Amino acid sequence: MATAVLDTLDAQGLRMTGPRRALVEALVERQEAFTAEELMQAVPAVGRATVFRTIKLLVDSGLVCRMSQVDGRPLYSLSHQGHHHHALCQRCGAVLDIYRCGIDTMLENIELATGAKVLGHRLEVFVLCPACVAAADESPPAKQLA
Amino acid sequence: MATAVLDTLDAQGLRMTGPRRALVEALVERQEAFTAEELMQAVPAVGRATVFRTIKLLVDSGLVCRMSQVDGRPLYSLSHQGHHHHALCQRCGAVLDIYRCGIDTMLENIELATGAKVLGHRLEVFVLCPACVAAADESPPAKQLA
DNA sequence: GTTTATGCAAAACATTTGCATAGTC
DNA sequence: GACTATGCAAATGTTTTGCATAAAC
Numbered sequence: 001m002a003t004a005v006l007d008t009l010d011a012q013g014l015r016m017t018g019p020r021r022a023l024v025e026a027l028v029e030r031q032e033a034f035t036a037e038e039l040m041q042a043v044p045a046v047g048r049a050t051v052f053r054t055i056k057l058l059v060d061s062g063l064v065c066r067m068s069q070v071d072g073r074p075l076y077s078l079s080h081q082g083h084h085h086h087a088l089c090q091r092c093g094a095v096l097d098i099y100r101c102g103i104d105t106m107l108e109n110i111e112l113a114t115g116a117k118v119l120g121h122r123l124e125v126f127v128l129c130p131a132c133v134a135a136a137d138e139s140p141p142a143k144q145l146a
Numbered sequence: 147m148a149t150a151v152l153d154t155l156d157a158q159g160l161r162m163t164g165p166r167r168a169l170v171e172a173l174v175e176r177q178e179a180f181t182a183e184e185l186m187q188a189v190p191a192v193g194r195a196t197v198f199r200t201i202k203l204l205v206d207s208g209l210v211c212r213m214s215q216v217d218g219r220p221l222y223s224l225s226h227q228g229h230h231h232h233a234l235c236q237r238c239g240a241v242l243d244i245y246r247c248g249i250d251t252m253l254e255n256i257e258l259a260t261g262a263k264v265l266g267h268r269l270e271v272f273v274l275c276p277a278c279v280a281a282a283d284e285s286p287p288a289k290q291l292a
Numbered sequence: 293g294t295t296t297a298t299g300c301a302a303a304a305c306a307t308t309t310g311c312a313t314a315g316t317c
Numbered sequence: 318g319a320c321t322a323t324g325c326a327a328a329t330g331t332t333t334t335g336c337a338t339a340a341a342c
Contacts, residue, residue: 047324102252115276122270130261193299
């Protein structure tokens with residue numbers, strides 16, 4: 001599982017070091033979105049600087065995507081494939097991928113309506129995931145990513 | 147022009163102080179998006195803390211909307227009406243409002259496809275505005291919000 | 293006169309960087 | 318052995334906070 005990610009790094013000519021291995025394994029293990037701080041807590045042996053450097057490296061490699069939370073702070077998750085968007089569950093922290101979002105049509109309409117040329121976009125959707133919709137009535141929120 | 151904004155603050159029981167007036171006027175004067183820092187530079191007489199406090203207050207009042215730049219840093223602009231999105235020109239900093247974006251249909255589809263309940267969303271579109279599309283071939287980028 | 297807002301300076305955060313050391317290839 | 322990555326600690330940049338003062342209602 002983590003191997004695929006590590007292979008990609010290898011293919012990019014990056015060195016396979018202990019810290020990188022440990023960070024990638026931590027990410028794969030918890031199939032969830034994470035903040036830089038959470039990742040530092042998950043792998044305390046690795047220094048802050050390396051965590052930030054590695055996150056940046058993974059984002060640049062396209063292996064991790066950066067999203068933003070409601071308050072604007074950055075959140076990351078392993079990127080699964082191609083261009084897509086995310087729905088962040090506000091209760092449990094789950095991240096749902098959205099592939100067929102129909103945004104391309106939307107962007108075309110924007111170009112037509114405004115005359116602007118679309119260079120890129122970012123869409124964040126804040127949701128309650130199905131499990132949390134079901135659970136929301138019974139138990140209190142358990143939002144805890146750490 | 148600035149009056150409408152000030153009236154809204156007044157209606158919310160907030161005091162009409164010199165600094166607030168000055169900040170709101172600065173915002174209205176430059177009909178453009180701004181960062182906290184730019185606003186501080188525009189009204190140097192007002193202290194940092196007050197600038198941040200006032201921005202927050204305006205965002206909470208719905209008078210200003212917070213968006214994010216490509217790098218994730220926050221950008222603000224006077225909000226014109228209702229729910230809408232923004233297209234940020236990457237060359238000149240212009241902000242185009244997008245009202246009829248068709249995103250509601252998209253969100254409904256997301257709910258159907260994933261079973262999640264959509265609580266909210268944020269869409270940022272990064273563009274070249276029409277003027278910049280025209281100018282891009284001739285002159286070099288002049289991105290300068292300050 | 294009471295309550296709220298301001299300014300300043302300091303604190304709190306999050307992220308980045310310089311540089312010597314250690315690890316990979 | 319050459320080059321890259323790491324760790325630490327310090328620097329950076331931005332936003333927040335405490336508290337005494339000043340302004341608004």
